[in-house]
Amino acid sequence: MKIALITQYLEGHGGTERVITELLNHDLNNTYLVLVPHSGDHPEWLQWIKRTTGQQVKICSTVTKNKQLEFITQNLLTYQPDIVLGLEGKANRLAAKIRQQYHLNYQIVSWGHTSIKETDFFSQDDLQFPDYHLAISSGIEKQLQELGVPAAKIFLIYNPVTIERQPIIPIPPKNQPFHPVFIGRMILDGQKNIRLLFDSLKLLQIPWRLDMFGKGYDLAKVKHYAQKLNIAEKITWHGWLPDPWEKIRQADALLLSSNYEGFPMVLVEAISRGLPVISTNCPTGPQDIINQKNGILTPMNDATAFANACTWLYLNRFAYNHQQVQQTIKMFDVRNYIRHLQEIYCYVTGKTQKLTFNFTQNNTLEQTRTD
Numbered sequence: 001m002k003i004a005l006i007t008q009y010l011e012g013h014g015g016t017e018r019v020i021t022e023l024l025n026h027d028l029n030n031t032y033l034v035l036v037p038h039s040g041d042h043p044e045w046l047q048w049i050k051r052t053t054g055q056q057v058k059i060c061s062t063v064t065k066n067k068q069l070e071f072i073t074q075n076l077l078t079y080q081p082d083i084v085l086g087l088e089g090k091a092n093r094l095a096a097k098i099r100q101q102y103h104l105n106y107q108i109v110s111w112g113h114t115s116i117k118e119t120d121f122f123s124q125d126d127l128q129f130p131d132y133h134l135a136i137s138s139g140i141e142k143q144l145q146e147l148g149v150p151a152a153k154i155f156l157i158y159n160p161v162t163i164e165r166q167p168i169i170p171i172p173p174k175n176q177p178f179h180p181v182f183i184g185r186m187i188l189d190g191q192k193n194i195r196l197l198f199d200s201l202k203l204l205q206i207p208w209r210l211d212m213f214g215k216g217y218d219l220a221k222v223k224h225y226a227q228k229l230n231i232a233e234k235i236t237w238h239g240w241l242p243d244p245w246e247k248i249r250q251a252d253a254l255l256l257s258s259n260y261e262g263f264p265m266v267l268v269e270a271i272s273r274g275l276p277v278i279s280t281n282c283p284t285g286p287q288d289i290i291n292q293k294n295g296i297l298t299p300m301n302d303a304t305a306f307a308n309a310c311t312w313l314y315l316n317r318f319a320y321n322h323q324q325v326q327q328t329i330k331m332f333d334v335r336n337y338i339r340h341l342q343e344i345y346c347y348v349t350g351k352t353q354k355l356t357f358n359f360t361q362n363n364t365l366e367q368t369r370t371d
Contacts, residue, residue: 089126139284
């Protein structure tokens with residue numbers, strides 16, 4: 001099948017870009033055209049694409065709305081896709097308008113990558129335009145239903161990760177400081193809420209050092225806040241790297257202090273390398289990933305609870321066997337994902353009348369839908 005993917009603005013180095021490249025690299029059953037209406041100046045994520053045929057990424061060279069509309073329209077008319085995946089509300093709305101105007105036959109499938117209620121990527125009106133919705137977490141599935149989308153039009157399918165051949169990150173020696181890592185966009189408040197992360201670390205009464213990987217518009221503010229708290233000397237700033245995991249030789253945990261997510265890929269990537277995680281229980285995502293065998297969920301906006309989790313992990317740093325941690329996310333393996341996604345593609349295009357899976361945390365295949 002021919003799949004067109006209309007993205008939102010892509011900074012070029014985030015979790016959404018990682019998921020798109022996983023899809024392009026592993027779904028060899030279908031061809032893909034990725035249309036990016038607006039991108040950061042340096043789309044680093046393109047180097048993650050290893051597939052050389054059956055996929056193409058096109059980035060609009062201008063930010064004017066008329067040019068972006070022309071860009072999307074011309075490419076859909078030329079490509080004639082079977083399915084259009086829209087990463088945000090206006091992409092789905094635009095796909096519906098073009099389909100109606102030019103009498104095209106593709107199915108529109110919404111594929112949002114962050115919490116609906118905490119962001120403006122989707123309005124309630126936008127939800128009428130897709131024929132179906134992919135929910136990347138149980139929280140987003142629930143939000144869609146609460147906003148009036150029928151359950152029969154929603155497919156819960158968590159984002160994928162490649163688990164095979166991932167090296168296990170060792171636990172630091174017992175006499176070493178607590179050594180967590182942070183990987184993500186540098187946003188002091190807002191989504192990533194690094195303020196809470198630093199406030200929590202400031203409370204620690206144990207020795208610690210933190211590796212920070214990433215970049216973002218708040219980088220200067222983030223560094224200034226670390227200076228203000230007098231913790232900057234304990235932080236190593238690595239900037240953005242194509243593969244930060246190659247730089248991590250030892251670690252105790254990955255930390256995530258977000259106010260909201262969709263399905264935080266960085267948690268799955270950490271666990272796939274045997275690294276336990278500590279995360280705020282923010283809307284949509286973390287609770288689908290974290291369990292008692294691979295990490296700790298803490299309440300939102302509670303620096304003390306987050307600090308206590310860090311302290312407990314340091315004092316019990318061998319409580320998690322990193323080999324066993326890795327085994328807790330087999331359900332997210334990209335091979336399962338591609339198999340389930342292919343069933344969805346066949347179902348929404350009418351090539352089959354039923355789905356034989358229910359993509360749950362137990363990875364069971366128990367749900368059947370009929371037209």
